[in-house]
Amino acid sequence: MHLNLFVLGHGHHESAWRQPRPNALGLTDVAYYAQLARKAEAALFDSVFFADALALGYEAAHTAVGGLEPLTLVAALAQATERIGLIATASTTHTEPFNLARQLASLDHLTGGRVGWNIVTSWVQGAAENFGHAGQIDHAERYARAHEFLEVALKLWDSWADDAVIDDRAAGRYLRPDRIRAIDHVGPYHRVAGPLNLPRGPQGRPVLVQAGSSESGKSFAAQYAEAVFTAHLDQARALAFTQDLKARAARFGRSHALPIVLPGISPVIGSTEAEAQRLWTELNALTDPEVGRARLSHRFGGVDFSHLPLDRPLSPADFPDPRSVQAAQSRAVLITDLVARERPTLRTLLQQLAGARGHFTLAGTPGQVADAMEAWVRSGAADGFNVMPPVLPTQFDVFVEQVVPLLQQRGLFRRAYAADTLRGHYGLARPVNPFFSAARA
Ligand SMILES: Cc1cc2nc3c(=O)[nH]c(=O)nc-3n(C[C@H](O)[C@H](O)[C@H](O)COP(=O)(O)O)c2cc1C
Numbered sequence: 001m002h003l004n005l006f007v008l009g010h011g012h013h014e015s016a017w018r019q020p021r022p023n024a025l026g027l028t029d030v031a032y033y034a035q036l037a038r039k040a041e042a043a044l045f046d047s048v049f050f051a052d053a054l055a056l057g058y059e060a061a062h063t064a065v066g067g068l069e070p071l072t073l074v075a076a077l078a079q080a081t082e083r084i085g086l087i088a089t090a091s092t093t094h095t096e097p098f099n100l101a102r103q104l105a106s107l108d109h110l111t112g113g114r115v116g117w118n119i120v121t122s123w124v125q126g127a128a129e130n131f132g133h134a135g136q137i138d139h140a141e142r143y144a145r146a147h148e149f150l151e152v153a154l155k156l157w158d159s160w161a162d163d164a165v166i167d168d169r170a171a172g173r174y175l176r177p178d179r180i181r182a183i184d185h186v187g188p189y190h191r192v193a194g195p196l197n198l199p200r201g202p203q204g205r206p207v208l209v210q211a212g213s214s215e216s217g218k219s220f221a222a223q224y225a226e227a228v229f230t231a232h233l234d235q236a237r238a239l240a241f242t243q244d245l246k247a248r249a250a251r252f253g254r255s256h257a258l259p260i261v262l263p264g265i266s267p268v269i270g271s272t273e274a275e276a277q278r279l280w281t282e283l284n285a286l287t288d289p290e291v292g293r294a295r296l297s298h299r300f301g302g303v304d305f306s307h308l309p310l311d312r313p314l315s316p317a318d319f320p321d322p323r324s325v326q327a328a329q330s331r332a333v334l335i336t337d338l339v340a341r342e343r344p345t346l347r348t349l350l351q352q353l354a355g356a357r358g359h360f361t362l363a364g365t366p367g368q369v370a371d372a373m374e375a376w377v378r379s380g381a382a383d384g385f386n387v388m389p390p391v392l393p394t395q396f397d398v399f400v401e402q403v404v405p406l407l408q409q410r411g412l413f414r415r416a417y418a419a420d421t422l423r424g425h426y427g428l429a430r431p432v433n434p435f436f437s438a439a440r441a
Helices: 030-042 070-080 097-110 125-130 139-157 215-224 235-251 273-285 289-299 329-342 346-356 366-379 394-409 422-426
Strands: 002-007 047-050 085-091 115-120 165-168 173-175 207-210 227-230 260-269 360-364 384-387
Touching (some): 002 227, 002 260, 030 070, 047 070, 070 097, 085 207, 207 422, 227 235, 235 366, 260 273, 289 346, 360 366, 366 394
Parallel strands (some): 047 085, 227 260
């Protein structure tokens, strides 16, 4: 199985930042991220991933927010690590393809072929307001722009043949002009002449990762994504999603192995089940329902839930139609489906979401966590996991020391790296450049 470490704040649980920490490193200290990335590398993880939003969270006063910009952070971590893949989030809605394709190509060179791009359309309304828009940009429009953005970025990364640089000092020729091409793209959202102003990277292009799970998100992933991050509360729903996504990808003529699906897992691990449950209860006890309520409202694109009492059972009628939500649409669907199935009170719902915002959570022993991971992978629900420790670094330490060896003993996880690039770890081929015949010897 593939394992990615998802680093978020001081951990994924809403109250992680309030836990005592073994060191005082803050969220703007590169050493904090370097320690985590090196730990993940020592444990042979495929990759480490950094999320991003282009606005300060609404609940900022009562949660730890304000981390480093991911492309910049990955550049620093390239120097602090050697083998592990480094995945940075960047938005197609609030950047231009030339800039971002260039930054990612630079990072591919800088990391020696270890960079991945988590392609997001930025569902956070404040992001739109930070980039000249009066309010949220429509979900459909964000994905339409993302499609064109990808088309342009791919053409830019392929605007150089692999053998374009000859660096022939005697003859005074640096490049072969016939091995570089303009892209002359003109579309509804972008006009880009090209070519890119640097050579193709070691991976040809960064590994393309995507994390939207709405209808539009799945269509996009089926066409472009090489790996997919996704949130599911249980194995059966993850299986349905994975089968659907791979069938859609097959309709684009892609291999059934693609995209690699990495659902989130946020395990609270204890040496006994009782200890794990106690840790889980302690974490939940520190949550603030008003922070949870603000987060819920945020996910639904600003819907006001202030009138909902904390202790009466909810019904789907308390929520808008999730498919009309212009913010995090698939997460709105996940939450309203949960409400329809279980009819939790708002207090209970917020505690369920406090762990990992709708990703799979469990509290158990290392063996129970390994059992769940094995079952998901063997059933085809997952190709691996986006590991989301509830508290960093402590719960990640336990995962690395006690769960990873079990996965290795069961033959489910590598015992040594077999590759030096992220493509290599994920078993992905280096893409052939469709615009040039094979590189000359
Ligand atoms: C594991 C995971 C990580 C994500 N990271 C980010 C992120 O860093 N920035 C962001 O804007 N959205 C992020 N998203 C949100 C998705 O990109 C997407 O907007 C959201 O899942 C809603 O998808 P949909 O609009 O297709 O339903 C993430 C989603 C998942 C499952």
